[in-house]
Amino acid sequence: MTTTAETAPSPRALARQRRRASVARFWRQYRGERAGLYGLTVLALCALLALFAPLFVGSDVSSVTDAPGRPMQSPSAGFPLGTDQFGRDLLGLVIWGSRVSLLVGLLAAVLSVAIGTLIGVTAGHFKGWYATVMMRITDWFLVMPTLVLAIALATVMSRSLTTTVVAIGVTTWPTTARLVRAQTLAVETRPYIERAQALGGGHWHVMSRHVLPNVMPLVLAQTTLIISSAILAEATLAFLGLGDPTVVSWGGLLQDAREAGAVSAGDWWYLVPPGLAIAVVALAFTLCGRAVEAVLNPRLGVSR
Template identity: 35%
Template sequence: MDKGRWQQYWHVFQSSRLGSIGAGIILLYLVVAIAAPLVAPFDAEERVAQPFLQPGGDYLLGTNDVGQDIFSEMVFGTRVSLLIGILAAFLSILVGCLVGIVAGYFGGKTDSILMRLVDLVLVVPFLPLMILLAAFIGPSFWNLILVISILSWASPARVIRSQVLTVKTKGFVEAARSIGSSVPTIMGRHILPGVVPIALSQFVMAASHAILIEASLSFLGLGDPLNKSWGTILYYAQARNAFLTDAWVWWVLPPGVMITALVIGFAFTGYSLEEIFNPRLRKG
């Protein structure tokens, strides 16, 4: 795709209010995640005060049941939750692109087999499958990413396949075939650039879903106990009966707000990108 087209996309994105807000939220979280040791006043694993200390003074969100600073847990949890979301989204989009491009380009039996596989993944009840896979594979950082990717690749694959069906009928693709270009060359030089924009918007939406899935699995006790994410913070809060005391105000509510705000940021950015890459969705 030529440089001028990407400059046009960037200009439209800058004029999008939702896109600017969403990108600003994501950028803020990225800064917090990268600078977590500088932002957090304490080590997330360190016992710094009495258990169940209310917010105030050096402890902005109080302490948990073992005396760890909840604000520091939140800051370091940003790094874990965001990293899982981005890596899982990247892997799911990578698989989705591979399946979508192969199915759309070759068509025929290859397309039928791959699309039936996509239909099978999409038709299976999501929540039971998610819990079953997470419990079977076991709790760990990379297993979480694997589970989320297994559950998230099918929808992008279908969208990307539709885009490939459109791109492969273009004149430049037909010209490449007529001069004897190899299949890898056609896919790499002509098909792939045509699906990158839609894959980018799908990646943003997949990251949003991945963060929600990670929080849900961790809250159910199926997350990685060695890495504190927002979901594991909620899990320990529930396990220590924070919902039955006033501790839920500073132990449960902040992680929930953090998850919600980041998902909204990804959603705003994803909607804006879909509007940019699909002219039919643009206003005016």
């Protein structure tokens, strides 16, 4: 005869069950956000295009020597979005450029949120002189124009994708740090934090096991919102000529169009596709971020 102890699930199994139930509950609530579903659908399509771009357009789409068309050719059956000043297919360039723009935006957002979360959690936990110093540094970054700092970093460093990611990531973290610190201070007032400390839990235990899991929903929502800003920042740096000239990105296409005189010549097909792609993807990430924020923040759900 089996005992209750033998049939009871293990703590790890219970934790997995709770995580699965939490994910299922999140998805049910997220599906109720129609705008978030629209944004998620657009992002899924863009991710598929970026992932399978070599199959759709080929890896030689950015080659100048093997350009298939005439320079600055208007849209036609052979070239739905026309060609650039080198005769390259703009539709293929826009699809290929999504790989760089999405990758840089995602990596820069992850770096920014990681820095902000680290500073926010530690400043909220340790308090005292450490929190004062960290928050003054955060305030300095907040009052400084983010784009100006990113341009300054991109100027003094070598022109590469790593430089772009670092320039965006290290200048956009202060907002996350402020939000995470406020949430950390709220979490550490709860009774179970005091019990954990009374039972001998050290600083790392409290921050990693109790504080961080409670601020992760805020971090997730903040990440989706920052990605759109990071994509716009990458496009701006590339448009200013501070991106990697050896890769194709949406901002780089806009910079090429400016250099080719597409604005004065009225070659709209050179400007509209990459600009529209940037706007659509940034809007999609913003819609997803707002939906995630509405699901994870009960106050927003009640107010609606």
